[in-house]
Amino acid sequence: MPRIADKFRSEITEADRSAWTASSPEDWAKESFAITTSESVEYCLTNEDGSCGYAVDLKEWERASPKKKVHVGSKYIDTNGETVKDRIKRAGVRLAHLLNEAFK
Numbered sequence: 089m090p091r092i093a094d095k096f097r098s099e100i101t102e103a104d105r106s107a108w109t110a111s112s113p114e115d116w117a118k119e120s121f122a123i124t125t126s127e128s129v130e131y132c133l134t135n136e137d138g139s140c141g142y143a144v145d146l147k148e149w150e151r152a153s154p155k156k157k158v159h160v161g162s163k164y165i166d167t168n169g170e171t172v173k174d175r176i177k178r179a180g181v182r183l184a185h186l187l188n189e190a191f192k
Contacts, residue, residue, distance in 0.1 A: 093180075096173070096177050096180065099177070104177070105185075108182055108185075109181065113182075113186075116178070116182060120175070123175070128167050128168065129158070129168055131158060
């Protein structure tokens, strides 16, 4: 049975590698933030002012508040599975790139 890393590696093209390493870690964080704050992942709720919040009208979790839970079931996997796979691939390529640069 092939390992998932081998499967992912076989799906990544040189064009992917070039595109994914052409931007900065700050850009990568912004990409992740944009995904995290999209409605489909259900990590944040859109407040009346359009901002992302932990709950309606609550921008950050407060100790007295109940913890928010996202159920990762079949609906979540169907909606977000390909995004998760893509982010894992990008993370691997980008980490390898950074390590290669650091140890030249």
